Amino acid sequence: MLEDRRLAVLRAIVEDYVSTREPVGSRALVERHSLGVSPATIRNDMAVLEEEGYITQPHTSAGRVPTDLGYRAFVDRLSGVKPLSGAERRAVSSFLAGAVDLDDVMVRSVRLLAQITRQVALVQYPSLVRASIRHVELIALSPARLLVVLIADTGRVEQRVVDTPGDVSEELLAALRSRLMSACAGVRCADLAAQVQRLTEEFPDDDRATVAVVVATLLETAIDREEQRVVLGGTANLARYGESFSTSLEPVLEALEEQVVLLRLLGEVAVAPEVNVRIGHENSMEHLRSTSVVAAGYGRDDTVSAGVGVVGPTHMDYPATIAAVHAVSVYLGRNLENP
Amino acid sequence: MLEDRRLAVLRAIVEDYVSTREPVGSRALVERHSLGVSPATIRNDMAVLEEEGYITQPHTSAGRVPTDLGYRAFVDRLSGVKPLSGAERRAVSSFLAGAVDLDDVMVRSVRLLAQITRQVALVQYPSLVRASIRHVELIALSPARLLVVLIADTGRVEQRVVDTPGDVSEELLAALRSRLMSACAGVRCADLAAQVQRLTEEFPDDDRATVAVVVATLLETAIDREEQRVVLGGTANLARYGESFSTSLEPVLEALEEQVVLLRLLGEVAVAPEVNVRIGHENSMEHLRSTSVVAAGYGRDDTVSAGVGVVGPTHMDYPATIAAVHAVSVYLGRNLENP
DNA sequence: GATTAGCACTCAGCATTGTTGAGTGCCAAC
């Protein structure tokens, strides 16, 4: 019970600080929240909380500010979920109504998420690993050059040019095309290797080199490549919070510019369908140590084929952000089910 | 001659201000540049330059700062071209050595340009209008759903899903495919409409609706759509110059996030193969009134099929930036010639 | 007529100083 009040105080501090961005003092606290005790009592609690590392004073005679640890406790044990507003719910439930293709879905999602959280949003293209192949096509660009097109049932289309060791005849092309189709259609990308590997042997010696190259390219395309993309939006929101990052926002912008970093980030944080939070120093990327990341995986059913999330200041409105990320990830997942 | 010196003074002011970003005074000017006259004389010249609107004082008793008009005069009449450094030249001449596809070329270009100018770089995907068609492919996704793939000789691949009014038989698909290929191969996208329009009539009545839809989609894909893309990079460089924008950088970031705005911007500034400069208020977009844009068109030979440029503070190093944009645009143009 | 030295003037920027008020920690009383 005594413990309870102390946590209530922590919650109140986080909430006040997030909304005002000013260190919060004991008097202000009892005024804004009905805690039923005097400022002096609060001060005692604060002293303990500070001792335990949940809050800190920017300087003597200032109010308290939550530490990363404080936010962590808040997120884990203190915050409820803040339901989306009516307008937001409406926006979320209709944001992919008019989407014409996967690119469009990605762009719309990232905009929506950036808009409702007023932060930087990230959405990753769904991975092919868990997707199935809907179609494989070979197109002759020139006698010794083919375009391999792979269409997944997630709506993703991958293409890749391949130079063949020798010229490819019409017949070979047709044969290869039909064999590939029958071997691949409906197969999950992850299982592709097994299906396709021995295909080479079915062709006469002369053609094997060519077939091998094509198959190799196809596999390479189907396997997750580093080329997996992340779209981001709402960068302008960074400027609004600009000063509130302990460091300048240059390193943050830098990190956001690197696809590789973003992929790693989502790979670490968006591992499960549940929303996951990384606060400040908990982030492994040096440049994002002054930010928090709220992310979730999405995919059909309960699989995770990609991540979605937001990056913002540690003093963000976690309940609202978590709710928004959750909502968008759910809709993205559903979208994959009927592409 | 007297006029000459006044212009020399303007040039010196611009150069000093760009390198120091501090208002420059008469004494500093005679010290850093060998103008051969006394500060008092410079002051007289400055008074005239201010009268004419080329420079201004942030406050009484401060040095002078160039106005947008001053930069304009500098760019038009005073600056030579600053040749790239050895390292930069080497970087430019090899930046697309290992590029595997068009996406790769775009990303590499934008990074390179951002890196050598230390500013925000923009590169637009080459338009299809001036490109020729290398291949058209139709892929059946389901009985009444086709994927139309269009490959241009610029290396660009466009795809689009189309729902057909009725099921498409194997035969129809094959016929349509071969007709399309023979009608389109080698044709410029701009001339496509003429070539393809009457194709519908060559098919039996039953299939015409389907053919018409496919043809329409193909045309739509080939015609420049709003979907033309611009890639940008070096956003983090904005933070470095952050404070030097008269306004905050939030509106700038906002503008940069809008594909539509970027396309319009390049459409206005990158109209010719020559490098073109828009300084401060010369820009038509409200949000970019505090920035300068240096851009050029690129394309095979002397055509312009897309734009490339940088956005930065008005007090940028114009000669260097112009040289960089020029170099990159030339290489991008050459790249289109042998894709 | 253009250039220059000299001089009075202006004013941002900085340091100094004092004041205020928010907020704390501690202690004694409840």
Next chain:
DNA sequence: GTTGGCACTCAACAATGCTGAGTGCTAATC
């Protein structure tokens, strides 16, 4: 365990004065 009271700290702000960079003007000089 809670509370009122009190002394203490310190950022933030305002007022003040100083300095130096830089100007514009004028009268002398080339």
